[in-house]
Amino acid sequence: MNTQNQDRNIVLTNSLIRSEITAAARDTVDPEAVHALLAPKATVSDSGVVTVDGKTPADAVAELLKVKPHFDTNATPPGDPQTEAEAAYQAAKAKGDITGMLVAKTKLPGKRRTVA
Numbered sequence: 001m002n003t004q005n006q007d008r009n010i011v012l013t014n015s016l017i018r019s020e021i022t023a024a025a026r027d028t029v030d031p032e033a034v035h036a037l038l039a040p041k042a043t044v045s046d047s048g049v050v051t052v053d054g055k056t057p058a059d060a061v062a063e064l065l066k067v068k069p070h071f072d073t074n075a076t077p078p079g080d081p082q083t084e085a086e087a088a089y090q091a092a093k094a095k096g097d098i099t100g101m102l103v104a105k106t107k108l109p110g111k112r113r114t115v116a
Contacts, residue, residue, distance in 0.1 A: 013044050014039075016044055016048065016050060017039055017042045017044060017050055018035055018039065020042075020050040020057045021034065021035045021038050021039060021042065021050070021052070021057050021060075021061070022034070022035050023057070024056075024057035024058040024060070024061045025038075025057075025061045025071075027073055027074075028061065028065070028071045028072065028073060029070070029071050029072070029073055030071060033071065034061060034064060034071060037064060037068075038052050038057070038060050038061070038064065041053045041060070042057075084107075085104050085105075085107035085108045086104075086108065088100065088103075088104035088107070089101055089104035089105055089108070092104055
């Protein structure tokens with residue numbers, strides 16, 4: 001194979017890897033960053049199938065999100081006041097603590113009530 005064909009194959013392989021990984025990562029916060037992390041581990045078979053460490057790109061992205069949840073658009077940020085207030089509300093509710101429920105409810109964004 002001549003150098004020009006080898007260069008073309010490298011470009012096509014890299015394009016296929018980029019396409020498959022970014023498609024699998026389309027619902028992440030930063031698909032390009034996910035691509036940068038996974039691409040070095042990706043291979044393309046002779047039949048054109050992309051794998052990342054032997055897994056499909058979708059499975060590789062799912063595993064990455066377990067390790068790096070900040071890439072997940074559905075992840076709740078740590079210290080999120082909504083989540084903390086909801087957890088406090090549910091804990092108070094489970095104990096039957098009406099005062100605790102009311103205090104937690106006032107901390108929910110958009111749920112503040114003033115008592116006259």
